[in-house]
Amino acid sequence: MAVTDYLRQRFFPHMWCPGCGHGTILNSLLRAVEELELSKNDIVMTSGIGCSARISGYVDFHSLHTLHGRALAFATGVKLSKPELTLLVPMGDGDALAIGGNHFIHAARRNIDITAIVMNNRIYGMTGGQFSPLSGPGVKATTAPYTTIDANFDVVKLAIAAGASFVARSTAYHARESTEILKKAIMHKGFSVVEILSQCPTHYGRKNKEGDAVAMLELHKTNTAKLGSKQLEENPNLVARGIFIQEERAEYCIEYGKIVEHAQRRNVK
């Protein structure tokens, strides 16, 4: 199937600003789905509220546009009711880790087979440019006119600590790399978290003097380095890209099936 077959073009034009990184991430994701030759009918995408969450409107999968921060709760219900489905949950940084932080860590703890994609542009775009729990200190936002004092979460470390068994990071600039990582994340049996750095020239870029979309993309390139690369070794201030953890671990739906079997055996006796 061609990539365009996975798109609901009838809902175009999409609502993202010119230069937004989210469209590129949608592209990477669709290519991953296409290359894995997944059937549209086997994919469910749930999303919350915010710019990133609108992605579920543009893909021709079974899709649910739910509540701010709570897409993982819906996804968990969908997955448990039919574990053979592939669950994709794209989330914004505020959506996933502010209002949805609790759901995020608990989905990771269960290691349920869902792929969470954190589209991190470090800002609340839809409501006009407030800082998010991924902005980090020293960032300008409408709610931080003199720069933020809030520390940020490290999504990778948080997800690993909470129990996710596949955790990776890439950027909108590294579109091919994102596709490859997303393919592995989707095929992984367990809770997968892929953080993809995205750019918001409208709010974040303008306030923080990072320039236009092209300049911001350039930053994705210059501020990051591959895990295990010499570059990263020489400059540990760079943000690492790649797969941080990929482990075979007890997956929630499988364990659930086992406990059902166990209970049934006891009943037979």
Next chain:
Amino acid sequence: MNRIERVNDFVIRFANVNGSGSASANNLFAQAIFRMGIPVSPKNIFPSNIQGLPTWYEVRVNEKGYLGRRGGYDMVVAVNGQTLLKDYNEVASGGYFFYDSTRVLPDECQRTDITVLGMPLTELCNEAFENPKLRQLLKNIIYVGALSHLLDIEFSVLTDSIQRQFKKKPKLAEPNIQALEIGLNYAREHFTDSCRLSVVRRDLLTDAIIMDGNSATGLGALYAGATVAGWYPITPSTSVIEAFERFAGRYRIEDETGRRKVAIIQAEDELAALGMVIGAAWNGARSFTATSGPGISLMSEFLGLAYFSEVPVVLIDVQRTGPSTGMPTRTQQSDLIAAAYASHGDTRNVLLFPCDPAECFELTAQAFDLAERLQTPVLVMTDLDLGMNDHVSRPLVWDDKRRYDRGKVLSAEQLDALETRWGRYLDIDGDGICYRTIPGTHPTQGAYFTRGTSHDEYAAYTEDSGAYERNMIRLLTKWDTAKTMVPEPHITIRDPQSKVGAIFFGTTTHSAYEAINRLEEEGTAINTMRLLSFPLTATALDFINSHDMIFVIEQNRDSQLKTLIVTDNGILPNKLVPLTNFDGMPITADYITEKLEAGLAVSTTTTGGSK
């Protein structure tokens, strides 16, 4: 063709692309009419999007001062190709369609009952300006220049506005004024006697102001002495806190240190936001939050805690179209029931209903006094239309002699002087309001345990049915006390003999008065009551009891105000006739007129004449 011919009385609609700089041009247009002293009401109809989708801006000009939506468009300025055809079809018969003729009109545009005014905006703009970013912005300014000719807007008022806007960057004023002139000159040359809509200076607005409700609300909280705000971003309430922050930077600076005495915390979600507010309020600070419908749902649990443990909090609900995520950028008055009875168990919350910026300011300030006097949550119910659009309003007034009412708070001296044992939830005065202390008031006395679990008069945990019931009944006594403290309704008796009335509140007010005045001119008198609060005062109940048929006009599907009135006061539901609009757009005077006429016709046929 009959062309619409009117002075200082028309509706014009601009069709633009979101994020293309149209907002400032359209605002310039509305401000100019305001500065010519003519009542004007701009309404921004925008998508849930930052850039690229269609957006409209409606401006009603009405020298009689009717500033609710009227219905219909006498002129449309179409600069968005995506919606061109729809915009064309929506022009009222006899009206005017102004468009960017750089691209030809589609073949479907064949109406003969409207005047079509084409102007090559893009072409003119590109000829005059090099910078592509500026081009996009100035294209909008060019049509404002053209409108100044078509509608007879004083050109100097526009140029003055531009100069004022760019006072600090005079270099930016130049191209804007040039753009205005391009529009004016083209229109002068090509459109002679093309448009019979016009504005004429009236100077009717000598002391009026024009501002958005959210700014007035933020300022009200500041004047009320709020020092802590906990909140979470949500359309359309975000600008309440932004305004509070802005005004705090100007007016809440400690003289000696230059420090800003305010704490504004962006929480991780709405639950946390209200939790922070309750924490600060418990500690004696005046604190508040601002949110919209989805936030009310999330805050319900904490509202119940504040109600039951009797901590004063102020919550601003800028209502939008629900349920669930609904239409985040459209307006509604649909959170009434959720707000009044927020939280599980038996709870009742005080609601206030402002209808314009002056009332946003006053009622927000009053909400803090009421919350502390009644030791309970008070919710100020505005909406997207009031909060985010500019409204002409009487000026905001504050009496510097006014002192905050902190309610029944015991000082250390008062605690020392007590002859009997103090009980946090002991009703000494019989009004259901007990005496509270602020933590740390006294080194040894006045401490109590604040809890959401059942408690007796001395704040001790109890599972005793009698103690639980006494507490719940006292809270009802307090509710009755609230009825004597909330703001009185505005009642207008047009005919003392008439048994027909109408009740409305908030942004429904303006269109409702217009519709009812129209009916009065035709000989039908409807007495009106504009509610400013829930619960209802005795005066409000008298109004209801002295009328036989009362229209309840509101902007939700389920007649929520009617439900509140019936449920809280045991009024017979049949005498209250719902008149609702819930399409997400501000209710229009035309719609109310039509529904009132239909409702009255039915009553006449069924009862054989009213009275």
